[in-house]
Amino acid sequence: MLMQQLLNGIVVGSVYGLFALGFTLIFGVNHIMNMAHGTIFMWGAFAGLYAVTLFDVPFPVAVLIGALGGGLVSVILDWTAFRPLRKQGAPEFSSIVSSIGASLILLSLAQQLTATRVMRFPFDIFPIVAFNFFGLRIQLLQLVIIAIVVLMVVGLLYYLYRTSFGRQIRAVAVSEHTSKLLGINPTAINFQVFFISGALAGIAGVLIGIVFNSVHFMMGEPLLLRAFVVIILGGLGSIPGALIAGLLIGIIQTLTVAYLSAGLADALVFSTLFLVLLVRPTGLFGGASAVARVTRR
Amino acid sequence: MKLLRRTLLAGSVAMLAMTAFAAPGSAENIKIGVMNALTGAYAFGGVPIQNGMKLAIKEANESGVLGDTKIDVIEADSAGDKGQTITLVSKFAQSDNVLMIIGPTTSLEATGGAPVANELKVPMFVIGSSKAILDAGPYSMKVQSVGTDIMGHLSKYAVEKLGVKKVSLVFDRANDGFVGQKDAFKKLLGDAGVEIVSEEGILSSDTDFLALATKLAGQDIDAFFVAAPAEVGSNVLLQARQGGVPTNVLFLGPSTFGSDSFIETAGGASEGAFVVSDYFVGDQGELNQKFVKAYTDAYGNGPDNWAAMGYALATLAVQSIKEAGPNPDREKVKDAMNALRDQPTVIGNHTWSMDEGRNPHYGAAVLTVKDGKFELAQ
Structure with missing residues (x-):
């Protein structure tokens, strides 16, 4: 049972990680605590769901449309809620408020659209196949989720550290002003960052929607709260930190349910955050040298 | 300018007063x-x-x-x-x-x-x-x-008709009503000699029940009871079945599950579920x-x-x-x-009444899901 629960924890944790990646990316590059990330995740899931229910698209296409949907909402959010603030050089606090407002609007729109119903992907969107070996029960969907998350993380790291676009993103993260002098167009970079962040959230939305059998307008809110813990624990702006902290939170949560009580899971997750902050205020991977690679200090 | 502002202000106050007095709810209503x-x-x-x-x-x-x-x-x-x-x-x-x-x-x-x-x-x-x-x-x-009233019908049915002896209880811990239903059911089952194997508090905002499912699958139980909103509970049921809880471990639910959204969300997993309901749409x-x-x-x-x-x-x-x-x-x-x-x-049984302590009573029915539809459990 321990192995089974660890597996459950890894699956949940990797999706937390995927969700938190986009969250931490925007924080790292733009220094924005994007409180609307949960609603972008939800809209990604909606995009995937409507694609499946209206056009009967298969699983991989649904994931792609979820990514596209999340990416688009995220870019629109940047244009309407953050860009005007950036132009005026408004303090970072303004963008938090702006993102809360945007999040409320996106939530109400979704609520109106769905009449508050809980929706779900059709049962046949993904075949329910479970493998049993060494007493471990693994669902095919769980394996696919882990594979997608690994692919996304490797892809993102490659993009950031091995391509010219990634170099430009990192340059903007260090200093938007200096990168402008070097001929980089920060508008194009922000477009990319917000699109990637939204797309990651959208993919997480579709995956969570399928694996947990539930798509509704509030689905992003509990995740946003956990993503907070994940990115603070992992070190603000750190990509490996987000993934590892995501896994850690997933495992802690799962083991608490398994061996203590389901009611204690959140309490333990937040206690872990508290303890880690006492010992390492910058988070597990937030040491000055670690973060600087993706973010400005 | 000042005069204009004052006029505008006076005008709007007058307008406001007029709307207040001319509100549609006339004296009759x-x-x-x-x-x-x-x-x-x-x-x-x-x-x-x-x-x-x-x-x-x-x-x-x-x-x-x-x-x-x-x-x-x-x-x-x-x-x-x-x-x-x-x-x-x-x-x-x-x-x-x-x-x-x-x-x-x-x-x-x-x-x-x-x-x-x-x-x-x-x-x-x-x-x-x-x-x-x-x-x-x-x-x-x-x-x-009260929870005990309606839960009495379910516990009686579970013990006498279904022969349940070991049960795990899952409940929405942030809702007084669901906690009350769980407590009532626990007491009734305890009085009937049924062993309560575990109690698991969840939240209605949760969607991840994989760990809970694995835990339930590892327990030696005859049934599990879920007190939560229908969409959440059906999700618990679905993930429990996917997580390896066999169908001979029965699902028992309170009145919240007496809705079609339960069957819609849980799909095939809802088959054979037993639900006590204060309402039956097929009545x-x-x-x-x-x-x-x-x-x-x-x-x-x-x-x-x-x-x-x-x-x-x-x-x-x-x-x-x-x-x-x-x-x-x-x-x-x-x-x-x-x-x-x-x-x-x-x-309920078509008559709503109260006892001396103002507690409502109206009876209940135990329903089961068969071929994707609710019917009265025999």
Whole structure:
């Protein structure tokens, strides 16, 4: 049972990680605590769901449309809620408020659209196949989720550290002003960052929607709260930190349910955050040298 | 400039005063405040309840049960939130000047609003099942029976007909009503000699029940019981089956699962589930048949347990206004509300009544899902 629960924890944790990646990316590059990330995740899931229910698209296409949907909402959010603030050089606090407002609007729109119903992907969107070996029960969907998350993380790291676009993103993260002098167009970079962040959230939305059998307008809110813990624990702006902290939170949560009580899971997750902050205020991977690679200090 | 501003100000005050005096609720009409959790985690119950309530009031207005007097509905969203409910009770009582309030949706909200309603002396008839609603005072009343009442039917059936001996309990730990149902069920089963293997508190905002599923799959149990909103509970059931809980481990659920959304969300996993329900949509009673038709005509889909509960509550509220006699005031409605006995209703065994402690009773039925539909369990 321990192995089974660890597996459950890894699956949940990797999706937390995927969700938190986009969250931490925007924080790292733009220094924005994007409180609307949960609603972008939800809209990604909606995009995937409507694609499946209206056009009967298969699983991989649904994931792609979820990514596209999340990416688009995220870019629109940047244009309407953050860009005007950036132009005026408004303090970072303004963008938090702006993102809360945007999040409320996106939530109400979704609520109106769905009449508050809980929706779900059709049962046949993904075949329910479970493998049993060494007493471990693994669902095919769980394996696919882990594979997608690994692919996304490797892809993102490659993009950031091995391509010219990634170099430009990192340059903007260090200093938007200096990168402008070097001929980089920060508008194009922000477009990319917000699109990637939204797309990651959208993919997480579709995956969570399928694996947990539930798509509704509030689905992003509990995740946003956990993503907070994940990115603070992992070190603000750190990509490996987000993934590892995501896994850690997933495992802690799962083991608490398994061996203590389901009611204690959140309490333990937040206690872990508290303890880690006492010992390492910058988070597990937030040491000055670690973060600087993706973010400005 | 100053003069213009002053004129504008005076003008708007005058306009405001005129609208206030010319408000549609003429002297003849009665105002009722209707609030439910139309948004938030309990909206899945709140929306059909609100629909059921509005239907009952519309029917009362059309049938002229109150003579020439019509009821004006003032709607609001309690959002599943205690603080919002308290604010709305004050608003309804003090600025809207309603005769009575119906709703909110959950015990959680109602236990916040009930003390305020008693303080402001405005009758408040709510959905919840918690006893604290009655304890708050004579102005607050509830339509649902206490957890023990309805759970008694389920535990009796589980022990005597299904032969259940070991059970695990899963419940929404943030909702007083669900905790009450779990506690009642636990006590009843304990008294019948059934072993409670584990108790698991979840939240209605949770969607990940994989760990819980694996835990249940590893237990030696005959059945598991889930007290949570239908969509959440069906998700627990579905993930439990996917996580390896075999179908011979039975699923037992309280009245919240007596809705089609349970079968829709859980799909094939709902097959063979046992649910105690205070309402059965297939009930052939004349009152229910009429209600099902009217509800379907009005909203395009059939009523569920919640819609029926809202309809039953609003019908009782209208009845208490009627019993309060001509020119009803809050005091008279409160007395009439407390005196309601043996009222015809669409829920339970068709008669809604109260005992001396003002606890409602209306019977219940145990339903089971067969071929994707609810039917009475034999």
